[in-house]
Every structure is written in C-alpha cells, then in structure tokens.
Amino acid sequence: MAKLDNGFSLIEIMIAVVIVAILASISYPAYQQYVLRTYRAEAIETLLTIANAQEQYFADHGVYQGDISQLNGLLNLVTASSTKSGRYTINLSLTEMAAGFSVLATATGSQTADSGCLSFQLNHFGQRNLHNGVAISCWQ
Numbered sequence: 001m002a003k004l005d006n007g008f009s010l011i012e013i014m015i016a017v018v019i020v021a022i023l024a025s026i027s028y029p030a031y032q033q034y035v036l037r038t039y040r041a042e043a044i045e046t047l048l049t050i051a052n053a054q055e056q057y058f059a060d061h062g063v064y065q066g067d068i069s070q071l072n073g074l075l076n077l078v079t080a081s082s083t084k085s086g087r088y089t090i091n092l093s094l095t096e097m098a099a100g101f102s103v104l105a106t107a108t109g110s111q112t113a114d115s116g117c118l119s120f121q122l123n124h125f126g127q128r129n130l131h132n133g134v135a136i137s138c139w140q
Helices: 010-061 109-113
Strands: 088-094 101-107 119-123
Touching (some): 010 088, 010 109, 101 109
Antiparallel strands (some): 101 119
C-alpha cells in the first residue's frame, strides 16, 4: 500500500516564494508612481481652487489678493503655504498693482521622487507652466 503525501515539499514552497518576490519587485515601483501621480492631482486641484477664489475676489474688489489665507473657501484645502498633504508648497505672487497673479506649487519631501513633474504653475490668464520648464503633460 502506497503512502499519500498531503503536504508541500520545500522546493515547491521556495518556488512559490520566488514567484511572489518577482511579482512584488515588478509591481511596487508601478505602485509608487501611481501614488506620486495621485498627489499631483492634489496640487492641481489646489491651484485651480486658488485661481477660482482669486477670480471671485477680483470680481468683488477689483484687485487680486496676495495672501492665500484671506481668500474665502480655502481654509479647508490649503494652509498658508502648502497643500493638505504637505507634499507641495504653495507660493502666490502678484503682478504690478495686483492686476494679475501667479500661483506655484513646488514638490517637497518624498514628492521630489516625481522628478518629471516637480512644480506646477498657473496664472491669471489660466496659462499652465508658463516659463516654468515643466511639461504641460504633468497636468493630465
């Protein structure tokens, strides 16, 4: 009478571990890039929200606001100098006599691993990354 084996051999387990390790080594970098692209969307959303608030402020006062914290509706989206996650710093600058603005989001901390899209810029004309040197494809 033959004895039945009901378990796995060490070789079978090692092959399974190697396969899982290979799959993990392929998928982890793709996951990291996905996370970086997700935070790009947060930076873009922040810039567009600031631009919208600036236009509302301009309609009410005839000039743009130089202080982000003074714009209505932004307190839950950004602090005075960064996005909600803190992965981008926000800088707002005005043109002469506050007739225009430019807002810049610059990657900080672990977001600097996103080397192709380190900053996003938007001005009062709606132009993106003008004179910034970063590809417009980063906005997609």
